[in-house]
Amino acid sequence: MVKKNIAEAIRNALDIMLSEDERVLVFGEDVGKKGGVFTVTEGLQEKYGEQRVFDTPLDENGILGMAKGLALYGLRPVAEIQFVDFIWPGFDVIMSDISKERFRSGGQFSCPLVIRAPYGGGVRGGLYHSQSPEAIFAHIPGLKIVIPSNPYDAKGLLISAIEDEDPIIFLEPKKIYFAFREEIPEEKYFVPIGKAKILKEGKDITLISYGYMIHECKKAIEELEKEGISCELVDLRTITPFDGETILNSVAKTGKVIIVVEAPKINSFASELSAFISERAIYYIDAPILRVTGWDTPFPYILEHLYLPSYKRIILKAKKILEV
């Protein structure tokens, strides 16, 4: 076992995959010589050379187009988009090509690639370094979207993602890249894509969340426990395809749900989960399904602390859901 934070755990996963599978390539803006703006790829170019870990021009369309070509050619590209906020010049490649190759070829080809990108707020990044667009990608069939909340899952999920036969968007919660270290195995291991994890069992309310928001949920749960309110915490881990079984069973148990995401509320992934729960488990529900989310405005620089769902907002909603 070794102690690692999320950034180090991701670097460790890349290191393992680069060393054991020569088809794996890592590239993006500043990932080579600099080692990434968040130090995630530090040392990898020195170890594996410029042929396998390399810098690209400042061109997201080019990065993703190249990734797609390499994947179709039989390689395993892991492309980094420096901040997910910068991904949009390459959106057409994702929307029209990467997500559809398997379907367009009638199953003859797949496009096994990973797009890594830091996402989310909480680091004073302002409008263009803070957004959480996972729901936009979740609307595209053919993609898988993965978001870890801790070092163990980050490493295991990334290894599963690189070995997956389908294109995966791997979003990294940048606020907690360095927030804490935990013991993880040194060797290779997998965390399955498509499986949520119940981080804490409880009986009064189900909290569903992912990424950095898991940690606000944990704080809220601690406070609520002091008042005798018991919450169950579901870490979704994979956004699509999401783990409906774990969600429905937890919801059926508690009868009350709060979904916490930091993206704007409208059409957020919290909305999809809310609809899913309504369709499948409405008769188990004993209170409105609540969403605690960012606000429907562009991400604010000055008001970041009010924009991001805080544990205090979760506590308020939890009390509201229990009153009557």
Added chain:
Amino acid sequence: MPFILKLPEIAESVVEGEILKWLKKEGEYVKKNEPIVEIETQKVTVEIPSPYEGILYKILEKEGNIVEVGKPIAILTEEGEKVEEKIELTSPPKLVEIKEKEEKIEAQEIEIKVKDKVLASPSARKLARDYGIDLSKFSFEKKVIRKKDVLTIIEKIEKEKRTKEEKKEVEVIPLKGIRREIAFRLRESKAKAVHTLHVDEADLTELVKLREKMKSLAQDQGVKLTFLPFVIKASVYTLKRYPYVNATFDDEKNEIILHRSYNIGIAVATDEGLVVPVIKKADQKSLIEIAKEISMLSDKAKKRELTLENVQGGTFSITNIGSIGGLFSFPVINYPQVAILGFHSIKKRPVINERGEIAVRDMVYLSLSFDHRVLDGAIAALFMKDLINYLEKPELLFLESI
């Protein structure tokens, strides 16, 4: 006032830093904006300028320590200022107080103008619908009806129903389940068999002594030894001599069927009514095996777990009413069998022995209810005499045991 220097936020997403080097010593004077400490983080190494002018009174985090952003690292004071020993560096834990202005930002309320609807949660509505409750007919203190409110209503309705029932002069119970089966079977038996009763008594003094001795031996094997296994064993030996008692009657074909297997039905009282599980091939089983089977079958009967296999195929039945009391009874034949033995309370009674003296003996009444169509009275009387002989001299059971 002492000034507490905390580790500032150094770069985006940096949450901790290592104290690389203190650039001032404790007691040294620091000017405002003069570098005071060097910090190393994941991303950069920086010198932190002092935001305060004064004396570096105390260093709280040594060089090499890794410190979270926002944690106190040093205390600065004005020149000549006295510092109390205890400075509160962190506030004690308390329940979170949420300031309205700060956290209660809400999307604009939308007023729903429909007013004549019952407000209820989906699970409450479903429960009410399944139970046939019209929620609009109940008044609630609460604005929204939850599942637990409906459960309270249901409980109330059930309670009312029960009190109503209790107040009635008569209570009508529909015939169903085991009770229905019993009614049907007994009517059939009484309608078809010609019930006749033969009663005799037996002196069980020896058997009582014998059982007392054997009880603890059986206990060692975890078996509770009652009188019933002895009665079953004695009955089987007697039945072998009187094949017409171990028989069934076929009314459709007008045939008497004599059975070569000895499958003894035992009557077991349960909360639902009487059931008669069968000990199959009792002639091939030891006393202790029979005892074990009795307790297994009566357990199953009480838990309503008897299978069809457990209750079919009986050739003769025994009903043991001794535990309740009474002199003797007239049992109903377990039709199409032709006889049933009633075994009653064993009581100490005065009897005249062979020497003409009054002796106190353990006595029991036995009643044999039989179908007179198959068995003549004399056969029944002889059967009982032989059975009593086995019970009075239990050593005979060993003579014939296999």
